[in-house]
Amino acid sequence: xxxxxxxxxxxxxxxxxxxxxxxxxxxxxxxxxxxxxxxxxxxxxxxxxxxxxxxxxxxxxxxxxxxxxxxxxxxxxxxxxxxxxxxxxxxxxxxxxxxxxxxxxxxxxxxxxxxxxxxxxxxxxxxxxxxxxxxxxxxxxxxxxxxxxxxxxxxxxxxxxxxxxxxxxxxxxxxxxxxxxxxxxxxxxxxxxxxxxxxxxxxxxxxxxxxxxxxxxxxxxxxxxxxxxxxxxxxxxxxxxxxxxxxxxxxxxxxxxxxxxxxxxxxxxxxxxxxxxxxxxxxxxxxxxxxxxxxxxxxxxxxxxxxxxxxxxxxxxxxxx
Amino acid sequence: xxxxxxxxxxxxxxxxxxxxxxxxxxxxxxxxxxxxxxxxxxxxxxxxxxxxxxxxxxxxxxxxxxxxxxxxxxxxxxxxxxxxxxxxxxxxxxxxxxxxxxxxxxxxxxxxxxxxxxxxxxxxxxxxxxxxxxxxxxxxxxxxxxxxxxxxxxxxxxxxxxxxxxxxxxxxxxxxxxxxxxxxxxxxxxxxxxxxxxxxxxxxxxxxxxxxxxxxxxxxxxxxxxxxxxxxxxxxxxxxxxxxxxxxxxxxxxxxxxxxxxxxxxxxxxxxxxxxxxxxxxxxxxxxxxxxxxx
Amino acid sequence: xxxxxxxxxxxxxxxxxxxxxxxxxxxxxxxxxxxxxxxxxxxxxxxxxxxxxxxxxxxxxxxxxxxxxxxxxxxxxxxxxxxxxxxxxxxxxxxxxxxxxxxxxxxxxxxxxxxxxxxxxxxxxxxxxxxxxxxxxxxxxxxxxxxxxxxxxxxxxxxxxxxxxxxxxxxxxxxxxxxxxxxxxxxxxxxxxxxxxxxxxxxxxxxxxxxxxxxxxxxxxxxxxxxxxxxxxxxxxxxxxxxxxxxxxxxxxxxxxx
Ligand SMILES: Nc1ncnc2c1ncn2[C@@H]1O[C@H](COP(=O)(O)OP(=O)(O)OP(=O)(O)O)[C@@H](O)[C@H]1O
Ligand SMILES: [Mg+2]
Numbered sequence: 001x002x003x004x005x006x007x008x009x010x011x012x013x014x015x016x017x018x019x020x021x022x023x024x025x026x027x028x029x030x031x032x033x034x035x036x037x038x039x040x041x042x043x044x045x046x047x048x049x050x051x052x053x054x055x056x057x058x059x060x061x062x063x064x065x066x067x068x069x070x071x072x073x074x075x076x077x078x079x080x081x082x083x084x085x086x087x088x089x090x091x092x093x094x095x096x097x098x099x100x101x102x103x104x105x106x107x108x109x110x111x112x113x114x115x116x117x118x119x120x121x122x123x124x125x126x127x128x129x130x131x132x133x134x135x136x137x138x139x140x141x142x143x144x145x146x147x148x149x150x151x152x153x154x155x156x157x158x159x160x161x162x163x164x165x166x167x168x169x170x171x172x173x174x175x176x177x178x179x180x181x182x183x184x185x186x187x188x189x190x191x192x193x194x195x196x197x198x199x200x201x202x203x204x205x206x207x208x209x210x211x212x213x214x215x216x217x218x219x220x221x222x223x224x225x226x227x228x229x230x231x232x233x234x235x236x237x238x239x240x241x242x243x244x245x246x247x248x249x250x251x252x253x254x255x256x257x258x259x260x261x262x263x264x265x266x267x268x269x270x271x272x273x274x275x276x277x278x279x280x281x282x283x284x285x286x287x288x289x290x291x292x293x294x295x296x297x298x299x300x301x302x303x304x305x306x307x308x309x310x311x312x313x314x315x316x317x318x319x320x321x
Numbered sequence: 322x323x324x325x326x327x328x329x330x331x332x333x334x335x336x337x338x339x340x341x342x343x344x345x346x347x348x349x350x351x352x353x354x355x356x357x358x359x360x361x362x363x364x365x366x367x368x369x370x371x372x373x374x375x376x377x378x379x380x381x382x383x384x385x386x387x388x389x390x391x392x393x394x395x396x397x398x399x400x401x402x403x404x405x406x407x408x409x410x411x412x413x414x415x416x417x418x419x420x421x422x423x424x425x426x427x428x429x430x431x432x433x434x435x436x437x438x439x440x441x442x443x444x445x446x447x448x449x450x451x452x453x454x455x456x457x458x459x460x461x462x463x464x465x466x467x468x469x470x471x472x473x474x475x476x477x478x479x480x481x482x483x484x485x486x487x488x489x490x491x492x493x494x495x496x497x498x499x500x501x502x503x504x505x506x507x508x509x510x511x512x513x514x515x516x517x518x519x520x521x522x523x524x525x526x527x528x529x530x531x532x533x534x535x536x537x538x539x540x541x542x543x544x545x546x547x548x549x550x551x552x553x554x555x556x557x558x559x560x561x562x563x564x565x566x567x568x569x570x571x572x573x574x575x576x577x578x579x580x581x582x583x584x585x586x587x588x589x590x591x592x593x594x595x596x597x598x599x600x601x602x603x604x605x606x607x608x609x610x611x612x613x614x615x616x
Numbered sequence: 617x618x619x620x621x622x623x624x625x626x627x628x629x630x631x632x633x634x635x636x637x638x639x640x641x642x643x644x645x646x647x648x649x650x651x652x653x654x655x656x657x658x659x660x661x662x663x664x665x666x667x668x669x670x671x672x673x674x675x676x677x678x679x680x681x682x683x684x685x686x687x688x689x690x691x692x693x694x695x696x697x698x699x700x701x702x703x704x705x706x707x708x709x710x711x712x713x714x715x716x717x718x719x720x721x722x723x724x725x726x727x728x729x730x731x732x733x734x735x736x737x738x739x740x741x742x743x744x745x746x747x748x749x750x751x752x753x754x755x756x757x758x759x760x761x762x763x764x765x766x767x768x769x770x771x772x773x774x775x776x777x778x779x780x781x782x783x784x785x786x787x788x789x790x791x792x793x794x795x796x797x798x799x800x801x802x803x804x805x806x807x808x809x810x811x812x813x814x815x816x817x818x819x820x821x822x823x824x825x826x827x828x829x830x831x832x833x834x835x836x837x838x839x840x841x842x843x844x845x846x847x848x849x850x851x852x853x854x855x856x857x858x859x860x861x862x863x864x865x866x867x868x869x870x871x872x873x874x
Contacts, residue, residue, distance in 0.1 A: 027422035033419075207700060285461065
């Protein structure tokens with residue numbers, strides 16, 4: 001980081017110029033406002049969540065069902081948190097290897113002229129709004145995946161996650177696939193930047209020892225890039241957890257805890273907010289806000305962990321932004 | 322040491338195989354990643370064009386029954402444009418000033434570090450949480466109605482960190498010599514920032530802002546919780562529910578008949594066109610100001 | 617295990633820019649050949665054509681013939697990977713693998729051709745570190761990261777890493793330019809020792825160094841900025857430094873250059 005113009009100017013010792021004070025205060029104030037907003041998000045979510053939590057007749061953390069609008073509200077985060085975490089991890093497991101491949105392709109395999117153009121194409125993927133992926137998901141991917149899902153169930157049903165009696169179109173698997181497509185560009189973009197920064201010196205050292213391209217990557221690029229890739233994956237995980245609209249359209253919105261990703265299981269905190277908000281009464285809204293608070297905390301932890309991993313390496317300072 | 326090797330040894334078949342195998346996997350990964358993009362864009366364009374007509378762009382959904390054909394997204398387009406403009410109006414000044422603080426005024430103290438840290442954290446705030454916050458604060462606690470303005474506030478929370486980061490990066494690119502030259506002329510610090518630093522970084526900042534706008538223009542969840550729905554045209558963002566293009570797509574997509582799905586595709590096409598235009602404009606600005614083109 | 621290299625009419629390009637032109641020379645086995653010349657004249661470029669590292673740079677290519685004994689290094693059936701395995705290289709800035717221990721750095725090249733037992737590896741690592749005059753300094757901390765060594769030690773580690781794979785030829789591009797005088801002397805001693813076994817080519821800007829360590833010296837120059845670099849003359853080091861045939865060489869050596 002550069003010490004941006006913060007050196008004291010002896011000039012100003014003579015006469016403080018008019019206008020500098022207000023401008024300095026305005027910019028400092030804007031920075032503080034940003035902190036205030038972050039605090040306010042937590043405070044107001046808590047403030048609205050408390051009455052609903054007090055009216056709850058079940059344990060918020062363990063209850064599976066969500067009947068927040070009933071006269072005796074009974075709701076809990078259990079199934080939703082489970083669905084959020086499982087579907088996001090599933091998306092992460094699908095997306096990360098492909099994203100690393102894409103990043104390596106652009107940084108070390110594609111011809112140089114082509115590489116920046118291809119990088120731009122991948123960036124475009126990130127710009128497509130999630131609601132469009134959601135639309136694409138229900139209209140195209142859900143019917144498209146029926147066959148493969150049935151196939152997995154028929155032949156690999158003995159693996160617990162592919163088990164179950166009834167294969168559905170709008171499944172956790174399809175939802176996670178859409179999530180994977182959505183987080184792939186961000187993981188790929190950060191990994192690509194990190195791989196591009198791998199020191200040429202070490203790459204040449206490996207090549208000069210008679211390493212093939214892959215051996216060179218394994219010896220010098222991957223060890224250098226590992227923290228960056230881990231952090232990119234975690235940022236992607238945070239995105240997947242907070243993603244709302246696409247999964248609201250695709251998840252079956254059941255309140256079960258099951259690893260059978262082809263059956264009618266799958267929901268998430270965010271999807272439940274989008275689906276349940278329309279008919280929520282006052283307590284119901286408070287309950288949704290309480291669930292949002294949980295989501296906020298989970299994503300906060302994931303993101304902070306990602307930043308922590310990346311901040312330990314100075315070389316990455318620019319990439320992380 | 323070993324015996325004299327008569328000639329250059331060939332590398333083992335296994336190593337060659339691994340090298341080529343990984344290369345094939347890397348190419349495959351890229352191909353897999355591109356397939357969904359092509360599929361999405363193809364379907365959006367081919368299905369969207371069916372209803373991408375004058376009626377769609379100039380009419381609302383008022384008095385259009387669930388099964389009726391026709392109708393349009395005029396109300397949603399107006400809503401999106403107003404909400405995004407208002408969101409920029411909120412987040413650009415705050416974001417810019419914050420960046421100025423971080424680069425020009427913040428010494429390496431605790432405040433600077435915590436602001437910088439929370440800007441990063443804010444980048445990760447899920448959009449639905451930003452919507453819930455405005456819902457809790459503005460609508461439930463202050464008792465204000467659903468409105469475009471409420472949506473704009475939610476969007477501005479999502480825009481802020483992007484604006485801060487891109488502006489910060491651009492300000493840091495301004496060479497220190499320029500600042501010092503200005504100080505040496507006896508120009509005060511704030512005037513140096515306003516007259517020298519910000520203009521130098523201007524195009525870069527504009528690019529960053531446009532990318533930030535493009536990012537939030539497609540957000541649905543925050544609007545759902547703050548703008549609510551309407552089928553009618555409401556040009557006043559401060560009064561009563563509005564519509565937004567992403568919301569429109571979501572709303573139509575959830576309706577189980579073909580005419581609605583057609584409208585959803587057309588809405589998606591409109592949205593993508595808007596976002597791609599913003600992206601393209603941002604890239605063009607970056608391209609024009611790149612040193613390679615300066616003669 | 618040292619070999620002679622025969623270079624015929626070599627040109628090297630970066631994209632459309634021709635960096636060196638029409639190089640012809642013979643590099644003797646079991647001897648030290650020094651390349652000298654002003655900055656930008658293409659010494660590094662030429663050195664990197666010798667083990668096909670030049671083509672690693674996007675857009676770079678080589679024309680002409682380079683043979684090691686009877687083998688054409690640029691023959692269509694020759695894998696550049698095995699050329700680099702046979703002709704080792706030491707770079708200007710020490711570049712040990714930062715995430716690997718000292719031991720692993722030395723073993724890195726060997727492990728690529730994984731066919732060594734642990735005890736074989738131990739022996740070769742020890743021999744190589746001894747060969748690089750580094751063994752005594754690091755034998756107690758072989759499992760510590762290589763980046764924890766001093767610059768001079770790191771450079772000797774890189775030499776150990778290069779000789780561990782038993783190359784025929786060792787190319788060194790200004791191996792001492794980032795080092796202090798003591799480390800430089802250590803490396804020069806090492807070079808004199810290594811030439812018993814290897815064919816060594818060294819690029820240097822230090823005339824005394826070239827005079828001290830090399831048997832033959834090649835002087836490169838370029839007519840003007842933007843023109844390709846050329847080999848001006850090459851001869852016994854003593855001859856080049858006492859009675860060069862070309863005026864440019866004499867000017868350069870006596871410091872009356874440019
Ligand atoms: N990666 C590259 N891309 C394009 N041109 C290059 C590259 N590396 C070197 N050149 C050009 O090739 C020419 C020869 O460079 P080279 O590095 O071989 O010179 P050198 O004799 O080793 O100089 P020095 O003594 O400074 O190391 C120079 O004109 C240089 O600008
Ligand atoms: Mg050089």
